[in-house]
Amino acid sequence: MGNLQEQYDDAMYDFSCGEYDSAIAKFRAILAEEPDNFDAQLSLGMAYYRKEDYATAIAEGHKAERLRPKEQLVHTNLSLFYMKSGDKKTAEHHGLQARIASWRENMGAPGAAPAAEGDPELQLAKPKVEAFKTPEKFPDMPWKKKPVADGRAAKPDPEKKEDGKGGAV
Numbered sequence: 001m002g003n004l005q006e007q008y009d010d011a012m013y014d015f016s017c018g019e020y021d022s023a024i025a026k027f028r029a030i031l032a033e034e035p036d037n038f039d040a041q042l043s044l045g046m047a048y049y050r051k052e053d054y055a056t057a058i059a060e061g062h063k064a065e066r067l068r069p070k071e072q073l074v075h076t077n078l079s080l081f082y083m084k085s086g087d088k089k090t091a092e093h094h095g096l097q098a099r100i101a102s103w104r105e106n107m108g109a110p111g112a113a114p115a116a117e118g119d120p121e122l123q124l125a126k127p128k129v130e131a132f133k134t135p136e137k138f139p140d141m142p143w144k145k146k147p148v149a150d151g152r153a154a155k156p157d158p159e160k161k162e163d164g165k166g167g168a169v
Contacts (some may be wrong), residue, residue, distance in 0.1 A: 004034055004037065004040075004104060005028060008027075008030055011023045011027050011040070011043065015043065015046075015047055015050075020050050021051075024044060026119065027040045027041075027043055027044040027047060031044065036067060038068055038071075041063075041067060042064045042077065045060035045061040045064060049080065049081055054084050058078065058081045058118065061078045063111045064077075065078065070104060072101035074099035075095070076094075079091045079093075
């Protein structure tokens with residue numbers, strides 16, 4: 001095989017086909033060449049999880065955590081691994097760490113535009129802001145007139161003109 005990306009793609013194909021032993025061998029070969037390959041380390045832990053080897057999955061997940069301690073996906077995976085192994089307290093801890101990591105990603109001020117990242121062609125279209133004029137005086141609302149104590153509607157103001165239908169002109 002040529003480069004590590006091709007090896008990783010091949011390993012992920014095996015993983016997606018359910019051939020976890022083959023995928024594990026390929027992830028380990030990638031990590032032997034490049035020990036700091038985060039994606040291979042994370043995928044290796046998930047492959048062991050799919051084989052239901054939770055102890056090894058947890059160990060590999062912690063190796064990924066050492067590579068990127070504040071990565072949301074690392075803590076999500078570790079939470080899943082610990083939950084399946086029966087350690088609910090540690091699973092909840094990593095679930096909380098995953099939530100905190102997701103909040104870290106969105107630390108901009110509320111309503112502030114996110115910093116331009118990556119390709120500008122992939123940015124979402126911004127809505128056009130249209131200015132409009134607020135009316136100086138709002139029309140009367142006859143349905144909001146307060147009723148008089150005897151149940152009848154309040155008498156209209158004699159200074160206001162009415163159109164015969166109860167509305168002001």
